[in-house]
Amino acid sequence: MNILFEPFQLPFMARALTQLVILGALAGTVGVLVLLRRLAFVTDTLTHTVFPGVVIGYILAGDDGIFWGALVAGAVTAALLTLFARRVSEDAALAMLLTTLFAVGVALVSRRSGYAADLTAFLFGRVLTVTEEQLVQTSVVTVLVVALLAVLRRPLMLRMFDPEGARAAGVRVGLLDLVLNAAIALVVVASVRAVGTVLVIALLIVPAAAARALSDRLAVIVPLACLIGAAGGWLGLAVSYEAAVSHGLRLASGGTVVLVLVAMYVLAFAAGILRRRLARSRVSRAVSGEVEPA
Numbered sequence: 001m002n003i004l005f006e007p008f009q010l011p012f013m014a015r016a017l018t019q020l021v022i023l024g025a026l027a028g029t030v031g032v033l034v035l036l037r038r039l040a041f042v043t044d045t046l047t048h049t050v051f052p053g054v055v056i057g058y059i060l061a062g063d064d065g066i067f068w069g070a071l072v073a074g075a076v077t078a079a080l081l082t083l084f085a086r087r088v089s090e091d092a093a094l095a096m097l098l099t100t101l102f103a104v105g106v107a108l109v110s111r112r113s114g115y116a117a118d119l120t121a122f123l124f125g126r127v128l129t130v131t132e133e134q135l136v137q138t139s140v141v142t143v144l145v146v147a148l149l150a151v152l153r154r155p156l157m158l159r160m161f162d163p164e165g166a167r168a169a170g171v172r173v174g175l176l177d178l179v180l181n182a183a184i185a186l187v188v189v190a191s192v193r194a195v196g197t198v199l200v201i202a203l204l205i206v207p208a209a210a211a212r213a214l215s216d217r218l219a220v221i222v223p224l225a226c227l228i229g230a231a232g233g234w235l236g237l238a239v240s241y242e243a244a245v246s247h248g249l250r251l252a253s254g255g256t257v258v259l260v261l262v263a264m265y266v267l268a269f270a271a272g273i274l275r276r277r278l279a280r281s282r283v284s285r286a287v288s289g290e291v292e293p294a
Contacts, residue, residue: 020233
């Protein structure tokens, strides 16, 4: 059990754990909406389109500018995505935004002498270098996103399960889509320093998918996704630390967290299959008991 607690006595590991627990809860909440709305490609697009903002922020203000550059890029992307999706097909809008803005980021970062190292850091993150300021920024983003989704939960649910009914009821579907896109963008912004623009998609999709495999009730899926996301961050950090300290095997913390999350999903998927089989067995026994002759 020491592996789960001993590493986090170090200040930098404690900060990394706090960041990933917060991100796990945030991404788990938003990820359920992403999963049920089938917006995984939208999420992938947003993780790439904030990249030029990350680069520009870093060029202008160093590490302190990354968050604000990503925030501006995320807001612009959410607005453009919502606008373009109403003019052309959603797939075409996503493809255009992803390729164009990501290419801009790559072109900008390639002008730096440490191109390869900078690109790796931007794409895969440096969770062990998280600062107190970044923890505050992530906490503020989490509070804002969760509060926004809580206020709009009823129209968001209606939009998710009955879009035509939502339009007939006078719900502004386009505005709700913009809100959800902005929430996804904020998760990406909050995660960019910890796990990078590429691996953040795993935090949004995998915990929600694992929770969905374990339950069919939305009231259970959301907190379960948050718990899985936070637990994956904790275990991933502990595994990467143990591998480096005890076995001399260097494992990237962000990548290890994602692998742990995927392993948790595999276990949840297997447990979900077992759960459904047991449920069908109980129903079959109940039906058989009802039709038995008196």
